[in-house]
Amino acid sequence: MIHKSGFVNIIGSPNAGKSTLMNSLIGEKISIITWKPQTTRHRILGIINEPDFQIIFSDTPGIIYPVYPMQKIMMQYVEKSLSDADIILLITEFGKLENFSIFNKIKKMNIPIIILINKIDKIGIEYKDNISFHNSMKYWIKLFPNSEILPISALKKTNQDLLMKKIISLLSEHPPYYPKEFLSNRPKRFFVNEIIREKIFFLYEKEIPYSVEIDTILFKKEKTFIYIFSYIYVERNSQKGILVGKGGSSLKKLKFFSIKSIESFLKKKVKLKIYVKVCKNWRYDYKKLKFFGY
Ligand SMILES: Nc1nc2c(ncn2[C@@H]2O[C@H](COP(=O)(O)OP(=O)(O)OP(=O)(O)O)[C@@H](O)[C@H]2O)c(=O)[nH]1
Ligand SMILES: [Mg+2]
Structure with missing residues (x-):
């Protein structure tokens, strides 16, 4: 063949x-x-x-x-x-x-x-x-x-x-370049980052979606669920406030929609912890970009 x-x-x-x-x-x-x-x-x-x-x-x-x-x-x-x-x-x-x-x-x-x-x-x-x-x-x-x-x-x-x-x-x-079971070249954490970023696009306005970067630092398979811990980096303190929202209300919404989407992608139950951090002007800094995998 x-x-x-x-x-x-x-x-x-x-x-x-x-x-x-x-x-x-x-x-x-x-x-x-x-x-x-x-x-x-x-x-x-x-x-x-x-x-x-x-x-x-x-x-x-x-x-x-x-x-x-x-x-x-x-x-x-x-x-x-x-x-x-x-x-x-x-x-x-x-x-x-x-x-x-x-x-x-x-x-x-x-x-x-x-x-x-x-x-x-x-x-x-x-x-x-x-x-x-x-x-x-x-x-x-x-x-x-x-x-x-x-x-x-x-x-x-x-x-x-x-x-x-x-x-x-x-x-x-040509023979296959990748093992035949591969669907992508990216690890699961990458997709988790992307899903959270997509939800940020949906939930926040103006420059916020463009100023965030996600770093999932923990992806741990437990017996009945996957425990995920992700950092959201923003460029400024004021953006952190917007992301979290009054009494954490915006972040709660973001978590809700992210979990739904990640669970449907991984086909597993997920517990998600999100922590928002500031990484000043990361989009303008080659060292920081490298750290984020660019
Ligand atoms: N009506 C219509 N909308 C489409 C079609 N293809 C894509 N869209 C919409 O166009 C928008 C952009 O689609 P994406 O697939 O994200 O476009 P992209 O080229 O990957 O965009 P970037 O990643 O920003 O470069 C989304 O709202 C899509 O639903 C199409 O065939 N018809
Ligand atoms: Mg695209």
Whole structure:
């Protein structure tokens, strides 16, 4: 039996639907998703394992012009994801006519690039007659004349079977890169951190979600539950106050939603302790970023 394997790296602007697409292709919630831009901060692998193929997808942070050190590192992850890609999925929202300097680099790469025009469910089944969709197609064909373009809905799975067939046909013969039971390259603690961060996106406003970093310092399997102890780092004392809320009310809410989500991810009962700490301006400090795994 021939075995195919390869790295399929998803890139695109913030909020384009990269994480939604990867989760949907894998069929598991690996990456967190929110309606706010710059949700994903790391390169996260999601792996599909079948007897005759293994596809290693990479979800990456949205392409931005970085301002502060954390964003600079995020963009290094995007650049790095180009270096080992066998196929690139460049995802954009219909109606958005984007051009990033990184595209010039991609054009010079000698690998298949598939342009995905996402969120066509917003138009409906007659998307092909839509003027904005039509303009998007024209724009991307001109920008990437040698690439395939596929309209999709990551949310509604439109054209996903076509996309999968295309990817499999482009994969080369190769033994699996990862053990066949691997779903990702990240440990459980990472997903716990991410789930808590997702809930912070949902529950807090403005700069709070962007100023937090989670560090799960304890993940202990007990007989009937898993005991988890996580630190939430914020950049300033005032943010600590907001996170905790009056009499701890906000933190209580955060714990409630986090526990629900972590339990459904781990399929085990969870006891969660959260402690909020201040780590001054950590997003601007390379040493602190390194400590947090960037
Ligand atoms: N209507 C619609 N919404 C979508 C679709 N795909 C993603 N979204 C929504 O778009 C928002 C962003 O989705 P994400 O998957 O987090 O986007 P991302 O590209 O990973 O964003 P960053 O991690 O911030 O770069 C979420 O609210 C999704 O529900 C789609 O096909 N249709
Ligand atoms: Mg994302």
